[in-house]
Amino acid sequence: IEAVLSAGPLQGRRVLVTSGPTHEPVDPVRYIANRSSGAQGAAIARALAALGAEVVFVTGPASVPPPGGVAVVCVETAREMLAAVEAALPVEAAVFAAAVADWHVAGASARKLKKDAGGLANLEFAENPDILARVAGMKKGRPRLVVGFAAETDNVVENATAKRARKGCDWILANDVRHETGIMGGAENAVTLITGEGVETWPRMGKDQVARQLAGRIAAALA
């Protein structure tokens, strides 16, 4: 009876969540990063696990601890995150909540760059792999449901709708990350869910609540 009671709607379903920023090394003492606490990703992983899912949580160096009850894979760079994601496949659903750096420093220095030798102005950058687009575009073994985020400051729904099409993901959660919204680093989120069916703006609520709502929708989609 206990086993039956604890069997959530995602029991036996393997899902993946990416979370946190990535850090791209410049030299042994410096890195380039995106701003991300990892709070929303951790909440999503926790909510999916609470519904019974077997969660693989691939996280960059976040400032909040990973949730319990999930398999945690810690990475530093976008390239490491891609490798960890590929190693975690196959999964039934994948949520890409990480704030992945779009570029890394080509030929990061093994020696500390000194101020008097030109410094950062001489750095060259190379584009990072787009992990979400890669997984969404898989010909074989694609997760049944691929969910991305779109952090925007302008034309939020329009940009996020275009992003969904460009990346080939099923759903995108758009959020307005203008500084004055207090969302980055805060406890609340205001998201718009964009699916093939249309656009739904959710009221502003706690990141935990956003996570529970999303997890419920994922469970319904996989059922």
Ligand code: CTP
């Ligand atoms: N993403 C990813 N790998 C990258 C860049 C982004 O997996 N190298 C994922 C993010 O986790 C997020 C989604 O793609 O789910 C959108 O990220 P975002 O930075 O908003 O989109 P970009 O395509 O990088 O466009 P831009 O930063 O120019 O707005």
Ligand code: CA
């Ligand atoms: Ca980006």
